[in-house]
Amino acid sequence: MTATATPPPPGTRRSGRWWTSLPFQVLIGMALGILLGLVVPGVAARLKVLGDIFLDLLKAGIAPLVFLTLVSGIAKAGNLRQASRIGVLALVYFEVISTIGLVVGLVAANLVPLGAGASSLAGRADASSVPSDDGPHGFVDFVTGIMPDSFVGAFTSGQLLEVVIVALIFGIGLLTLPARMQQRVHGGMEVISQAFFGFVNVVMRLAPIGAFGAIAYAVGTSGTDLLAALAQLIVQYWVVVAVFFFGVFGGVLALAGVNIWRLVRYLRLEVGLTLSTGSSESALPGILDKLPRLGVSRQAVGLVVPTGYAFNLDGTSLYMPVCTLFLANAYGVPMGLPEQLALVGIMMLTSKGAATVNGGTFVVFAATVTATGILPTAGLPILFGVYQFMSRATATVNTFGNVVAAIVVGRLTGQVDRRTVDAVLAGRAAPLPPPGTAEPDTAEPGTADRPTVNTTR
Structure with missing residues (x-):
């Protein structure tokens, strides 16, 4: 059976019409946006609303999709033992890779003295421009803060972890x-899930406009002086x-x-959207749709990806040590190996809260800087100027x-169709049809390397 009758998702390239594809339109x-921000920064600074509207519309479908996908992943496990196996492996993987990210960030910041020439900018900071922390974020506060007080409230709080917890309990039930x-x-949940994917697909047609507004605002508001002064930090971080x-x-x-x-x-x-908007959530619907099409079972995707959005923040693990040592160097605060190792211990906990507080990574970073008690908070506005x-x-x-994470955990648990993955990535076959058509829902352990569909064109 072939899937040629299935309409391609937004962004899928069609032969002979590459200029109409969504990825190309996002790049344009x-x-x-960059051009407008450089030429007319005053006008570009007013276009933030375009990026905000796009992200707000997209976020309207995020919580339901996470809930439905995670519950579906648990349901497809068929039993708690299989679901628990995938979940435990995912959490172990998250912690290992996040810790590697923290170590890489620390090593890089020690090899190059980031911030050594930035002390002259200390007096230029405007503290009013930094997003304020909305409360304590210790470990106990983190745990209690992610517990929803009602089923509906988990979807309206704006905290993805609350949705994950509700979905886990609902799926187990x-x-x-x-x-x-x-x-x-x-x-019934499969039908509702497809309806929300349809909603997201419509919103995704606005992605080029949202990317244009977000980039224009970022370039137009940062200013060339600040960009020049902190260019070394930006380049080295990238x-x-x-x-x-x-x-x-x-x-x-x-x-x-x-x-x-x-x-x-x-x-x-999905990579282009994340780069242009700076929001991981903008790519989530596409990932939830494309990974099962690639050959990773919906069970593995449904369990690993939504949970990873709350617990697997590898980029945050890189950002926090680099910018912390930047502040230490800029203000001449000595931080030896013991202090840095203690810093890693704090960040292993605080980085997990980046998805649960207003302001994301930067607010958690600010909370960590405050928690150390030895770094000046006056330097935070400087970093916020280039945070975007x-x-x-x-x-x-x-x-x-x-x-x-979804691919690795799927491979370890026999939830990946190797031949389909190889064929799709090599361009020898089209992605599997969307859920609800002729797609195999899961790959049983021991059969992951056996093709489950005819992948010939």
Whole structure:
């Protein structure tokens, strides 16, 4: 059976019409935004609303999609043992890779004295421009803060972890029902899930406009003086991100038998959206749709990806040590190896809260700086001035890290169809049809390397 009758998702390239593809339109929007921000910064600074509208519309479908996908992943496990196995492996993987990110960030910041020439900017900071922390973020506060006080409230709080917790409990409860009732509930949720994917697909047509407004605002408001003064930090941070992205992710994917360049090409729209908006959430709907089409079982995707958006923040793990040592160098605060190791211990906890507080990575970073008690908070506005440029790299690593996690955990649990993955990434076959058509839902352990569909054109 072939899937030629299935309409391609937004952003899929059609033969002979590459200029109409969504990824190309997003790139054009980004280029125009940069140009406008450099030529007419005053006008560009007013276009933030375009990016905000796009992200707000997209976020309206994020929480329901995460809930439905995670519950579906648990339901497809068929039993708590299988779901628990995937979940435990995912959490172990998250912690290992995040810790590697922290270590890479610390090593890079020690090799190059970031911030040594930035002390002259200390007097230029405007503290009013920094997003304020909305409360304490210690470990106890983190745990209590992610617990929803109502089912509906989890979807309106804006905190993804609350949705994840509700979905986990709901999915486990679903497994306790009789088999016939499970099938009826699961079938209804499949239909609703497809409806939300349709909603997101419509919103995605606005992605070029959203990317244009977000980039124009970023360039128009930062100012050339500040960009010049902190250019070294930005460039070096992007270099660190590139090394981690292609070195760590590339190595992990190679062990899983996947070529990172082909995977990036397959997810070029999602990577482009994250780079342009600086938001990991902008890529989530596409990832939830494309990974099952690639050959990763919906069970693995549904369990790993939504959970990873809350616990697997590899980009945040890179950002925090680099910028912390930048402040230490800029203000002449000595930080030896013991202090840095203690810093890593704090960040291993605080970095997990980046998805649960207003302001994301930067607010958690600010809370960590405050928690150390030895770094000046006066330097935070300086870093916030270029945060919007650095956040794009951070968000991209966070997003792609969850893709890698789903593939690796899927391989370890027999939830990846190797032949389909190889064929799709090599361009020898079209992606599998969307859920609800002729797609196999899961790959049973021991059969992951056996093709489940006819992948010939």
